[in-house]
Amino acid sequence: MESAEHWVTHGDARLKVRVVGKWGERDVVMLPSLGRGSSDFDALATRVAVQGYRVLLPEPRGIGGSSGPLEGKTLHDFAGDVAAVIAALSGAPVVLIGHAYGNRVARTVAADHPDLVQELMLIAAGGLVPIRDEIVAAMRGSMTPGLSREERLAHLSKAFFAPGNDPSVWLEGWWPEVALAQSAAVRATKVEDWWEAGGKAITVLQASDDAIATRENADDLARRLGERVRIVDIRGAGHAMLPEQPEQIAAAVLKVVRGAP
Numbered sequence: 001m002e003s004a005e006h007w008v009t010h011g012d013a014r015l016k017v018r019v020v021g022k023w024g025e026r027d028v029v030m031l032p033s034l035g036r037g038s039s040d041f042d043a044l045a046t047r048v049a050v051q052g053y054r055v056l057l058p059e060p061r062g063i064g065g066s067s068g069p070l071e072g073k074t075l076h077d078f079a080g081d082v083a084a085v086i087a088a089l090s091g092a093p094v095v096l097i098g099h100a101y102g103n104r105v106a107r108t109v110a111a112d113h114p115d116l117v118q119e120l121m122l123i124a125a126g127g128l129v130p131i132r133d134e135i136v137a138a139m140r141g142s143m144t145p146g147l148s149r150e151e152r153l154a155h156l157s158k159a160f161f162a163p164g165n166d167p168s169v170w171l172e173g174w175w176p177e178v179a180l181a182q183s184a185a186v187r188a189t190k191v192e193d194w195w196e197a198g199g200k201a202i203t204v205l206q207a208s209d210d211a212i213a214t215r216e217n218a219d220d221l222a223r224r225l226g227e228r229v230r231i232v233d234i235r236g237a238g239h240a241m242l243p244e245q246p247e248q249i250a251a252a253v254l255k256v257v258r259g260a261p
Contacts (some may be wrong), residue, residue, distance in 0.1 A: 018060045086113075132211070135212060158211070
């Protein structure tokens, strides 16, 4: 599969962007989860690109070569990075996909730059339903390098993976300092700034065993935003989702990409 590497500047930030596939009728942009890089999307990007679409994979600041200030930022700053990537590399509004924390960035992009976004897909989209304390502790333990492999695997399994799925695929690929900055940016941004997602259509991929972004969150979003929201259930997956059920997710993504006007 054809791929290329580009660099986009946004203010003090310099962003690495991997592009998979050739320009077709539509671009798809994928934004990763908290403290993780775009490589989580590699398998999905390939599946989408071989169907004739081009996929843009921007690395967040501090990950994979991307650089820029992290302290004192809001979701608007990080959404501005994504908007700069879309403006520089895409010739039309994109289908924007955000995984977990990335769903907040995606919705902020849509709210701040609606002309750049055709439609949103939210994978493992957290919301206003609180996360249980023991799950929060497991999330922190998952990305704590000082813990033993066995301890981290237990935390990963509890927080991110459905029963029976292999959590070892997420032992690597964590950027704890970036995760802290991204979490601070979420807290520094008013929920109402991004919650409505610029009035765009939203497809939520809801995992059957997500302990972080529970089904109640998806149902709440659908109640609040009405017909703009469609929920697609992904069986046998937790919050990680992407390495757990790649075929189900790819099928759902391609259905949306093909149907976007």
